[in-house]
Amino acid sequence: MTKKLVVIGAGMASGRALEHLFETDAGAYDVTLFNAEPRGNYNRLMLSPVLSGEKTYEQIVTHDDRWYAEHNVTCRFGEKVARIDRARKVVVGEKGEVPYDKLLIATGSTPFMIPLPGHDLDGVIAYRDLEDTERMIGLGATPGAKAVVIGGGLLGLEAAAGMAARGVEVTVVHIMGHLMERQLDEAAGYLLRKALVDKGIHVRCSANSRQILGDGTGHVRALLLDDGTELPCDLLVMAVGIRPSVALAKEAGLEVARGVTVDDHMVTSDPDVLALGECVEHNGALFGLVAPLYDQARVVARTLLEDTAHFVAREVSTKLKVTGCDLFSAGDFAEGEGREDIVFRDPARGVYKRLVLEGNRIVGAVMYGDTADGNWFYGLMKDGEDVSGMRDTLIFGPAYQGGAAADPMAAVAALPADAEICGCNGVCKGRIVEAIQGGAGTLDAVRAQTKASNSCGTCTGLVEQVLAVTLGDDFVMPAAKSVCGCTDLTHEDLRRLIKLQELKSQPAVWQELGWTTPNGCHVCRPAVNFYLLADWPLDYQDDPQSRFVNERNHANIQKDGTYSVMPRMWGGMTDPKELIAIAQAAEKYGAAVKVTGGQRIDLLGVKKEDLPGIWADLNAAGMVSGHAYSKGLRTVKTCVGSDWCRFGTQDSTGLGIRLEKKLWGSWTPHKVKLAVSGCPRNCAEATCKDVGIVCVDSGYQVGVGGAAGMDVKETERLVDVKTEDEAIEWTAAFIQLYRENAKYLDRPYKWIAKVGLDWVKAVLADPAERAALNERFELSQSVYRKDPWAEHVHNRADRYQPIADITLEAAE
Amino acid sequence: MSWIDIGHIDDVPLRGARLVKTPVGCVAVFRTAEDQVFAASNSCPHKGGPLSEGIVHGTKVTCPLHNWVFSLETGEAQGADAGRIATYPVRIEGKRILIDAASVGKKAAA
Ligand code: SRM
Ligand SMILES: Cc1cc2nc3c(=O)[nH]c(=O)nc-3n(C[C@H](O)[C@H](O)[C@H](O)COP(=O)(O)OP(=O)(O)OC[C@H]3O[C@@H](n4cnc5c(N)ncnc54)[C@H](O)[C@@H]3O)c2cc1C
Ligand code: SF4
Numbered sequence: 075m076t077k078k079l080v081v082i083g084a085g086m087a088s089g090r091a092l093e094h095l096f097e098t099d100a101g102a103y104d105v106t107l108f109n110a111e112p113r114g115n116y117n118r119l120m121l122s123p124v125l126s127g128e129k130t131y132e133q134i135v136t137h138d139d140r141w142y143a144e145h146n147v148t149c150r151f152g153e154k155v156a157r158i159d160r161a162r163k164v165v166v167g168e169k170g171e172v173p174y175d176k177l178l179i180a181t182g183s184t185p186f187m188i189p190l191p192g193h194d195l196d197g198v199i200a201y202r203d204l205e206d207t208e209r210m211i212g213l214g215a216t217p218g219a220k221a222v223v224i225g226g227g228l229l230g231l232e233a234a235a236g237m238a239a240r241g242v243e244v245t246v247v248h249i250m251g252h253l254m255e256r257q258l259d260e261a262a263g264y265l266l267r268k269a270l271v272d273k274g275i276h277v278r279c280s281a282n283s284r285q286i287l288g289d290g291t292g293h294v295r296a297l298l299l300d301d302g303t304e305l306p307c308d309l310l311v312m313a314v315g316i317r318p319s320v321a322l323a324k325e326a327g328l329e330v331a332r333g334v335t336v337d338d339h340m341v342t343s344d345p346d347v348l349a350l351g352e353c354v355e356h357n358g359a360l361f362g363l364v365a366p367l368y369d370q371a372r373v374v375a376r377t378l379l380e381d382t383a384h385f386v387a388r389e390v391s392t393k394l395k396v397t398g399c400d401l402f403s404a405g406d407f408a409e410g411e412g413r414e415d416i417v418f419r420d421p422a423r424g425v426y427k428r429l430v431l432e433g434n435r436i437v438g439a440v441m442y443g444d445t446a447d448g449n450w451f452y453g454l455m456k457d458g459e460d461v462s463g464m465r466d467t468l469i470f471g472p473a474y475q476g477g478a479a480a481d482p483m484a485a486v487a488a489l490p491a492d493a494e495i496c497g498c499n500g501v502c503k504g505r506i507v508e509a510i511q512g513g514a515g516t517l518d519a520v521r522a523q524t525k526a527s528n529s530c531g532t533c534t535g536l537v538e539q540v541l542a543v544t545l546g547d548d549f550v551m552p553a554a555k556s557v558c559g560c561t562d563l564t565h566e567d568l569r570r571l572i573k574l575q576e577l578k579s580q581p582a583v584w585q586e587l588g589w590t591t592p593n594g595c596h597v598c599r600p601a602v603n604f605y606l607l608a609d610w611p612l613d614y615q616d617d618p619q620s621r622f623v624n625e626r627n628h629a630n631i632q633k634d635g636t637y638s639v640m641p642r643m644w645g646g647m648t649d650p651k652e653l654i655a656i657a658q659a660a661e662k663y664g665a666a667v668k669v670t671g672g673q674r675i676d677l678l679g680v681k682k683e684d685l686p687g688i689w690a691d692l693n694a695a696g697m698v699s700g701h702a703y704s705k706g707l708r709t710v711k712t713c714v715g716s717d718w719c720r721f722g723t724q725d726s727t728g729l730g731i732r733l734e735k736k737l738w739g740s741w742t743p744h745k746v747k748l749a750v751s752g753c754p755r756n757c758a759e760a761t762c763k764d765v766g767i768v769c770v771d772s773g774y775q776v777g778v779g780g781a782a783g784m785d786v787k788e789t790e791r792l793v794d795v796k797t798e799d800e801a802i803e804w805t806a807a808f809i810q811l812y813r814e815n816a817k818y819l820d821r822p823y824k825w826i827a828k829v830g831l832d833w834v835k836a837v838l839a840d841p842a843e844r845a846a847l848n849e850r851f852e853l854s855q856s857v858y859r860k861d862p863w864a865e866h867v868h869n870r871a872d873r874y875q876p877i878a879d880i881t882l883e884a885a886e
Numbered sequence: 887m888s889w890i891d892i893g894h895i896d897d898v899p900l901r902g903a904r905l906v907k908t909p910v911g912c913v914a915v916f917r918t919a920e921d922q923v924f925a926a927s928n929s930c931p932h933k934g935g936p937l938s939e940g941i942v943h944g945t946k947v948t949c950p951l952h953n954w955v956f957s958l959e960t961g962e963a964q965g966a967d968a969g970r971i972a973t974y975p976v977r978i979e980g981k982r983i984l985i986d987a988a989s990v991g992k993k994a995a996a
């Protein structure tokens with residue numbers, strides 16, 4: 075007698091399983107197929123092309139009525155299964171029971187909805203089935219419609235691109251730092267974001283959703299983010315993940331972990347019940363892509379026919395079905411030992427490829443822009459092929475075995491003709507190329523004809539690269555010292571290219587400038603981080619993980635691993651209240667107390683765990699971080715000046731305090747120290763500071779480029795001014811010029827030696843230039859003039875404690 | 887092996903580290919840009935620098951005191967420096983970080 079098979083769920087997985095079953099033995103089972111959706115099997119993957127308008131629903135149906143009829147499948151579509159009664163071996167549907175000999179659970183998964191306030195408003199949907207798709211398509215018909223997608227993974231981005239293709243204004247809100255972080259590294263994520271932004275999609279990464287706002291009639295109106303931004307929308311799509319649909323199986327008493335537990339034969343804890351698809355868990359793994367589900371389908375058919383087959387989970391690869399976004403990702407980047415990277419970047423074509431090797435085998439591959447070789451790599455990876463023989467050229471793919479190495483000049487070659495190479499003299503690449511083609515074959519000749527690299531000289535490296543790119547082998551590049559092993563660029567070229575190409579994130583720098591490592595090293599990361607925050611204070615967010623320990627923890631690490639804490643003492647002035655608070659803090663946290671050479675008080679030997687505590691105490695007394703640890707403004711030393719001293723000509727203390735209050739918190743290429751002395755006796759030692767001001771009867775002598783550390787240098791006069799306000803204006807302009815141009819870890823005196831004091835003076839002599847520099851400095855200070863201690867006490871105090879203490883629980 | 891849950895992956899900053907106090911001393915738990923997790927001794931064999939405070943790049947960390955670089959996978963010092971830090975098995979389950987109990991000196995609970 076024919077046995078009865080009941081299938082719950084007509085999805086991608088069960089559809090394939092039935093095909094295999096009928097192909098092998100069409101008459102073995104009488105099949106009843108339940109589906110909660112009011113339709114049969116269709117290709118769920120293809121909902122995205124339906125959404126974007128590239129396909130119709132009819133084109134993605136995989137099994138039609140005729141097929142079900144031919145194979146004698148009793149269809150119960152639009153009917154949800156309510157219960158499984160294993161004792162009686164019946165499945166209870168909404169419209170009645172069906173008995174089974176074998177049962178196949180293929181219920182797929184359920185989209186996870188973040189329980190934000192407002193998640194139950196009308197217009198808040200997931201992206202899973204045809205209904206969701208139609209809802210989004212409907213939105214495209216409304217002119218001026220807006221949508222927000224929460225989730226920058228595969229599904230979220232396909233939803234966003236599909237709606238955008240229908241004219242909807244879409245914003246993607248993603249909690250992580252880059253898109254599709256499960257499949258892509260930062261560099262590929264950056265390129266993807268760039269492509270989506272080019273399609274007019276707004277992308278917000280590192281964004282936390284707080285609440286979904288309604289319009290008063292129960293319909294969604296906007297999404298409110300943690301930072302207070304409101305994103306208006308007519309539809310909000312949540313695509314943040316899926317959960318295996320296990321409710322039926324659980325209620326039936328089957329073994330369920332995160333998914334329905336199955337063995338290698340796809341059999342659950344009940345020998346007559348099988349399961350497959352996204353609802354199952356096999357060897358601790360869950361599934362979210364179809365490739366392994368098709369393997370499961372083959373095994374299910376064999377098991378049902380009492381044949382033996384084993385399901386083996388294999389590597390999966392991902393592609394995003396968004397036109398114009400060519401990406402490929404395969405393998406697991408998250409586990410394993412002894413791995414190495416091979417990275418290839420072609421900034422000109424927007425290509426990025428990265429292979430992860432373990433031993434001599436490929437274990438992961440990410441590529442963007444040129445994915446033609448993806449399947450070749452995927453094949454090598456799946457087969458565990460030894461690639462040591464072709465390692466050197468592997469990244470170029472099968473067609474290029476023996477191909478050329480990456481071009482260190484690609485970034486400059488890719489610049490458009492109107493890219494400004496020399497900022498001082500406003501000379502663009504096209505003009506330089508013209509001069510070279512007209513016969514200027516040397517740096518000097520280019521300088522003479524175009525004036526490029528004729529002033530501060532920091533663009534010299536770039537001009538040489540333009541020469542090399544234009545002349546080819548006829549020009550020999552002088553050897554210049556690159557930032558580190560990750561790039562061939564010098565610091566100066568790097569800075570210039572960041573400005574020129576408006577690179578505003580670390581992945582943008584790595585990609586567009588052809589870095590050879592995935593995310594830099596301890597040498598280049600702090601430099602790149604500084605250049606980005608100095609050039610784009612509002613767009614770029616400081617990255618604490620690219621900072622040395624002192625700057626990350628806002629305290630100086632000591633040789634025994636404890637820290638020193640030094641509050642600011644504006645211009646060296648303090649009062650009894652501050653001193654009492656310092657004394658109490660020292661006592662409470664067992665710190666040694668030292669008066670520093672910078673006119674303030676150092677609390678030494680504080681434990682990392684105690685930092686937030688001591689900061690909070692000092693904050694409570696009105697004190698803020700002294701940045702004694704930073705490449706930034708340190709101290710402004712002052713003398714007692716005209717307030718007290720019989721020789722004092724001006725209020726040196728007051729000016730020092732004003733300067734410190736203006737400059738504090740700013741990050742600079744290296745540390746910056748100031749001093750203001752009330753007369754040429756110079757008790758504040760102003761003549762050996764980065765900026766030193768000596769007050770005289772007629773006004774203020776502003777000197778720059780002093781030092782008293784490893785080198786001792788006297789300041790050189792920048793300018794003499796009459797008023798305190800002018801002294802401050804010149805000082806800030808000078809520091810901003812230094813911030814915008816100097817190489818990371820050059821003190822001002824080293825930088826001035828490179829660009830020449832004459833150039834600095836010439837730039838600053840222009841009142842409009844000074845005003846602009848001051849304006850840019852203030853813009854940056856609108857972000858950075860704040861106490862990092864208070865911020866850390868508030869937002870990240872827990873980071874200063876160990877994540878866990880497992881010494882405590884006694885082991886029995 | 888018996889695994890102890892030490893926290894959520896997001897408690898460790900990307901390209902950063904946190905400390906775990908264990909019977910064998912402070913162990914640093916690192917998270918790379920690719921969300922891989924490693925555990926290793928916090929103490930640099932050079933002069934005891936706290937490795938959890940170093941810059942994490944690729945699957946390496948640079949000691950904050952004198953810039954020795956260690957592979958987080960093997961524990962070996964890179965380049966010209968010779969030395970090794972102990973590494974401990976860790977793994978991710980869901981979003982939780984688990985560390986091998988025995989290797990950090992904890993007797994398995996009976
Ligand atoms: C605390 C203090 C010594 C003191 O007890 O007085 C000090 C302590 C340190 N100095 Fe200094 N310097 C201190 C005033 C100075 C001075 C004098 C001054 O500022 O008037 C100088 C010479 C002036 C100058 O900078 O030109 C000075 C020149 C240096 C240098 C050499 C800089 C150079 O460019 O040559 C370094 C090394 C560096 O920064 O790379 C340094 C580095 C350091 C570090 C941060 C070393 C480090 O990276 O760990 C020390 C931290 C000790 C700790 O564990 O907290 N310290 N250091 C002084 C803090 C002043 C303050 O209130 O902020
Ligand atoms: C828009 C979109 C794009 C995708 N793109 C890709 C891609 O490019 N590549 C890729 O590999 N994967 C992709 N996926 C994932 C892929 O579609 C799934 O992995 C696959 O569909 C899972 O198959 P399944 O049979 O397990 O579940 P499903 O296909 O979800 O089928 C389960 C069915 O069971 C029904 N059901 C659930 N409970 C009951 C019940 N109690 N009673 C009756 N019926 C019930 C459901 O209604 C559903 O129809 C995409 C998914 C979506 C939504
Ligand atoms: S620098 Fe001049 S004004 Fe200042 S304390 Fe010394 S002598 Fe007095």
Ligand code: FES
Pocket residue numbers: 930931932933934935949950951952953954
């Ligand atoms: S203590 Fe680590 S490098 Fe010196």
